[in-house]
Amino acid sequence: MTSLTCIAFDADDTLWQNERFYRLTQERFADLLRAYTDSDHLMARLLDAERRNLGHYGYGIKGFVLSMIETAIEVTDQRVPASVIAELLDAGQDMLQHPIELLPHARDVVQSVAETYRVLLITKGDLLDQERKLAQSGLGDLFDGVEIVSDKTPEVYDRIFTRQADGAARAMMIGNSMRSDVVPVIEIGGWGVFVPHGLEWEIEAAPAPKHAPRFHEIADLGALPDLLDAIS
Known part of the structure; x- marks a missing residue:
């Protein structure tokens, strides 16, 4: 592997x-x-x-x-x-203008993962708003690269992982959207990890690629370090 x-x-x-x-x-x-x-x-x-x-x-x-x-x-x-x-x-x-509220384990997990891996933030949406949220989150300095894109497609991920890392085959994407964060990365040969949030926008719904060997689901970000240990 x-x-x-x-x-x-x-x-x-x-x-x-x-x-x-x-x-x-x-x-x-x-x-x-x-x-x-x-x-x-x-x-x-x-x-x-x-x-x-x-x-x-x-x-x-x-x-x-x-x-x-x-x-x-x-x-x-x-x-x-x-x-x-x-x-x-x-x-x-x-x-x-709403203040940022970090989810449980967010800071600790990103900080821990950054000690071993190259760490990226890949988000979509309005540029100014996403930049504001990142700045207010206090997490910006933990990332080796930040990509704010208009949409998350296999082609977009492929370009990012080729430019920012060692290609999709050696990259993992973690997110709460099956449609945007998991499926496109699985399609280009990367790992896709689904972290359910509890509230899902209908437009982001998609069937889980349950039979893909590089698909994983964790209950929350706190489980990510154990998953990385298990597949490394």
Whole structure:
């Protein structure tokens, strides 16, 4: 088995909280539009808008807010009050200013892994927001390289691991998204480690590659050092 030399981490909901704030904002969104439609219908329409808009706005809070505004216009037949639009913009500002909350074991595990391996952060989303979160996390100095990308595809991972490490075959990606953090890396011959967060955005769902020998799932980041010992 080719030895590992590079360990890469996802950021949102792997190292720090993220999806929880989206859920709270969605609840606020549902309250604002309660007079026009029920919550389940509203959330389905919002998800449809987010899927449509990924190619235009990419991932992140700004695209999410624009999708909420678009959905509000649609479900109210263009009668949404300006005050509601203003509150949605305020909600987005609140999300962009929310303090970072590290997940359990994040700092200790990244610090420990960095003693033996080349360590990367690979995250997708809005550049300014991801840079802000990394700076506030206090973890920035622990990484040998940081990659903020518009999407996580096999081609993107292949370029990163070729440029930043010894290729995909000697790299491992750890994250909470099966679709973005695990499956694409498995497809190019790397290790993919799934760390469930508990809250999953439907767009990031994908079947687990359970029969792939380089696929692993751990309960939390605290289990990563034992996994690395077992496969090294």
